[in-house]
Amino acid sequence: MVADDLIVFAEETDEEIETERRRWKIAVIDDDDAVHDGTRFALADYSLNGQGLEIVSARSAAEGRELLRDHPDVAVILLDVVMETETAGLDLVDHVRNTLGNDLVRIILRTGQPGQAPERRVIVDYDINDYKAKTELTADKLFTTITAALRAHVQLSRLEESRRGLEMIIDAATALFDTRSMRRFAEGVLTQVGTLLEVDCAGMLVVRDTAGDDEGDDLSVLAGSGVYASRSGEAGGVDGGTRALVEVAFAEKRHCFFENRSVLYIHTAGGREIAVVLDVARHLSPTDRALVEVFCGKLSVAFENVLLYEKLQALNVELERRVVERTEELTDANRRLSDQREILRRANAFKIELLGMIAHDLKNPLGAILGRAEIIGELAERGAIPTPLLKDQLGKIVAPATTMNRMIGDLVGQATADALDIAIRPMTLDLGELAHDVVDHMRAIAERKRQIVELVAEPEVVAWADPDRMREAVGNLVSNAFK
Structure with missing residues (x-):
């Protein structure tokens, strides 16, 4: 090695950094400095599930209140009973449980004066999780006690996360079921997943309607958030790297969790495949994954509901259009019928008027014929009728009869011309x-x-x-x- 050589240190991996950041936080609240020093010494090399300890300290119940207010993520409290008062530690237990409402933190009482706080009475009257005398709490027993308390805290935290997550899933499902727009639905899915995981994550919702040989061309982005927001509504807006991850999820038909990225797989009853691609900065715990799987199960039904609603909306628009067209047709037909009715009314009135005129016009020549016929009859009763007189009377009968014949011929011709069924x-x-x-x-x-x-x-x-x-x-x- 020469003088100019540099010593290059290997960079810490993301996993090492993440492990370093994730530490169990323990609060030691005791008025004896020796207890603080002994606890730190005994737990200096403590590790559970790859996580070390972060110990925060307070030397009175009053300091403990401020400490717990500033550090709500404390997992275990090692608490002395007698400090500024004989019941200071017990009063702090009541403050933690009832005032702060913290039921997850594990509280271990450590007392040097067991007679001041009898174990049975304290366990029954106060919500503590263990009771130890300082004289019996050796390094090994402290290790065992802390480990048991941390595991209990983890289990309770997971139960609480599950309960909170299920409540959020119910609320999110209700909100998503009320969504009627596919675009808003997709955006709501990304928002709800981020809320469920309590992270700000970038993501996009990718859909493939059918599975075929050319699977790459039928991927489209329904919605995007974060850096993917600009890809919302794009067909083929999936980049090569993301497409490969989505195709893995589609091929295996399951959720896939990669490094810093997760692909949630959803298969609907209608045969569509959906992938929710998330860029998540933190590690997803088993509880997070379980909640996401439950949430995705709800999304399948909600997605189909939105599709059905959009189809119903389209059908409703088409139906309304047809109703409008049919109404216009019926209105026109009704108008035509009304016009025809008016024409028929006028025609009927004209027919009545025409019949009156015909009756009047035919009455005169017919009367003349009848009159001449009566004259001829009277002359015939008197005897022989002179030929000139008979011809004269017959001529006067022929004239009105001819007029009548002409009128009738004109009427018949006109009726024949106007008939619709010739x-x-x-x-x-x-x-x-x-x-x-x-x-x-x-x-x-x-x-x-x-x-x-x-x-x-x-x-x-x-x-x-x-x-x-x-x-x-x-x-x-x-x-x-x-x-």
Whole structure:
């Protein structure tokens, strides 16, 4: 080794630093300095579960009150009975249990005057955990007593942590079950896990809907906290290192606790897989892990509830949209029906008015016909009717009858044109033959009017038409020609 060589010390590992920080804290409250020195000497090399001791001291009950107020994490108290008063130690026990409400700390009475505080009475009347005379408390017995007290403290602390954790899980589950937004639910999960573990941890909630061959592409971040907050709502926002840890949890389908990182695995009834990735600065105790597992069991149901609620919300929105559309359709249909009803009402009123007009118009010519018929009847009763007179009366009957026939024809034609149920039955026919047939039937009318009807038609004029409607149309044309 040369003069310039440097001595390099190995860095302490995280585990060694963590062990150094975690020490059992013991309070020695006694007015005898020798007791303090002896206790420190006897427990100088004490170690339990890799943890040493941190001894804090007070030399009176009053100092003990301040000490316990400033150090609420004391695990064991070695307490003298007689100090500034004969019952100072017993009064401090009552202060610890009732005023401070500390039921976890283990209290061991050490007295040099057993007669001042009889063991049976003290054990019954005061909430202490052991009673020792100073003369019998050798180094070995002190070691045994402290070890038993610390183990009892650990067990009670775990029970208290479990009780507190279960209360928090119940409260958290209630809050999460009331959450209706998936984003808020995911953020609430991260918040509640941090509260449950009593740490400020960064984390993110990663979800994979289905398991397939291409598993890397279907990972998405529902929510993030701490350094991961910016990744909330990102698809594929999981970095390579985190993805590897998540894939391990998904493959093994269990919670995985790594160094400074934990991946909590959740499998829902709907087949989705969720991973809660946490960066936790401290070591998770078995109690912490057990509480986290219980909490994750509740999350599975809560997650499905949020998904179902979102689906119900989407269906409700769709249903409302359809109801609005259907309501508009029904409103339009009702409006159309109302319009049709008004049209029918007006048509009915017009029909009544038209029938009144027709009755009035037909009544006059019909009255004239009846009157002339009565005249002819009277003339016939008197005897032979002169031919000129008979022709005159018959002519006066024909005129109103012709008027009536024209009116009726007009009404029938109008009714036929307005009918909604006119049936057209087309077929192949010869228009020339049809026209010849119509003209032959109307030649007698032409002869009476001293008119001549001639038809010129190409042979076999084939058409696709309704014969009745065509016959009616040709007949109307010829009749109009006669007029």
